[in-house]
Amino acid sequence: MTKKSIPRRTFLKGVGASFALPLLDAMVPAASVFGKTRAITQPVKRLGYVYMPMGCDITRWTPGNDNTLDTLxxxxxxxxNVRDHVSVLTNMELKPAYPGSHATSNSAFLSAARAKVTESTDxxxxxxxxxxAAKHIGQATQLPSLELAMDLLQTVGQCDNGYACVYQNNLSWSSPTTPLPAEAHPRLVFENLFGEGGTPEQRRAALQKRASLLDSVADDIRRLKRDLGAQDRDKVTEYLDSIREVERRIQKAESDTEENPLPDLDRPTGVPALYADHARLMFDLQLLAYQGDITRISTFQLARETSNRAYPEIGVSDPHHPLSHHGGNADKIARMAKINAFHVSLFAEYLEKLKATPEGDxxxxxxxxILYGSGMGNPNNHDHTNLPTIVAGGAAAGMQGNRHIRYDKPTPLANLHLTLLDKIGVPIESFGDSDGMISELFQPITL
Structure with missing residues (x-):
């Protein structure tokens, strides 16, 4: 016998707002087994990509042990704190990114395709x-995919060695001729996830009449909670509290900008002043999008290739791009590695939050x-071998964590793309320059 109280695709709707709900017990069919009732849950399969620009110092990246991550x-x-949910792959290669550039590092990372050399719109x-993945499983959600970044991408024309800027501006392409722009402004992402209808001007006017988008669904929330059990009421409260906190942080960044009208050319107007605060907001928006099943596919560019962003909050005042061309200078390499570690630490925080967010069983x-990595290996040489590569999560798909998989010879990154697509139910015969699957990720360790 099965029973479902409310549909999985339940929304709280208000004036200009639409909030999807997290998975609740009341949404899950129950089956009677030997006189006892238990929930039947099917794990939702999601695929995320986080791009780290300009490679890294591989000597400070590579784990100390083969097989396991016991020595990070x-x-x-x-x-x-999440090593049991993480695998690191050493000696991955991106041949289609050659002859070697920042533009092709970015463009080949998710396409495993060779970019046409052009400075124009062709x-x-x-x-x-x-x-x-979005074409196969994206239609089941409100947004087929979510594309995020940290930088305003205003550059056009030629950016890198004869390549159009579009190649390093966009990680995601829905066809060979259709790049998908990424959004860097938390407010616009928030409204894309939870806003509904109207022009930006109309939404702004509606917001001025209330403190939060959530205010418009207050009556709907009260009605819903009357029909839920205590555990589900707590889940809804925690989820909506998380949304409100993210919105509060966005509002705080916007008010700080109004109080300090001096422009900051390194970041979009109205975002947090500190890089880490901005990145955490963008990661939290992805988490909320997953939790409400608003999308199951996301991409996030931590910084643009050739970014000249400095990171004074961690003691690195040098622009990132010049540091990456270190010429073997030990001090420059150390500062670049500090940026690498900073980016990974923000990703680690995101993984810990995902782990702490229950979903069904x-x-x-x-x-x-979730794949974290770069399309460049050693940035000083602009090479595309021995790429920094992490895969996280996936226990529901059988992924084994605490793994360091070291290949004896360069292995196509496309093999990893092919494998991850297969594990979320998108079986295709090949992808890019793939020549096989990464089965080791889903097999027990053999010491």
Whole structure:
């Protein structure tokens, strides 16, 4: 016998707002087994990608042990609390990114395709892995995919060695000729996830009449809670509290901008002044999008290739791009590695939050597969081998964590894309320059 109280696709709707709900017990069919009732849950399969620009110092990245992550490297040390949910792959290669540039590092990372050399609008690449997934499973959600970034991408024309800027501006391409712009402004992402209808001007006017989008669904929330059990009421409260907190942080950043009208050319107007606060907001928006099943596919560019952003909050006042061309200078390499470790630490925080967010009998991290990495290996040489590569989550799909998989010879990154697509139910014969699958990720360790 099965029973379902409310549909999974239940929304709280208000004036200009629409809030999807997290998975509740009241949404899950119950089956009677030997006189006892138990919930039947099917894990939601999600695929996320986080891009780290300009490679890294691989000597400070590579774990100290083969097979396991018992000895984490300096750059990866912040992953200690989630090492059982993480695997690191060494000696991955991106041949389609050659002859070697920042533009092709970014463009080939998810496409495993060779970019057409052009400075004009006749650019041509390939459909990226996230969009292959979105075409198969994206129609089940409000947004087929979510594209995020940290930088305003205003540059056009030629950016890098004869390549159009579009190649390093956009991680995600829905076809070889259709790049998908990424959004860097938390307010616009928030409204994309939870706003409904109207022009930006109309939404802004409606917001001025109330403190929060959530205010418009207050009556709906009260009605819903009357029909839920105590545990579900707590889940709804915690989820909506998280949304309100994210919105409060966005409002705080916007008010800080109004109080200090001096422009900051390194970041969008109205976002947090500190890089870490901005990145945490963008990660939290992805978490909320997963939790409400608003989307199951996301991409996030931590910074643009050739970014000249400095990181004074961690003691690095040098621009990132010049540091990456270190010429073997030990001090420059150390400062670049500090940026690498900082980026990984923000990713580690995100993984810990996913792990701490229950979903059915599991959690969001177990029900998601997330690839973190770069399309460049050694940035000083502009090479595309021995790429920094992490895969996280995926326990529901059988992924084994606490793994360091070291290949004896360069292995196509496309093999990993092919494998992750297969594990979320998108079986295709090949992708880019793939020549096989990464089965080791889903097999027990053999010492």
């Amino acid at each position: 490297s300096p750059i990866l040390d912040s992953l200690a 650019y041509y690449l390939g459909t990226t892995a996230d969009q292959v 599991s959690n969001l991290l177990d029900n998601s597969l």
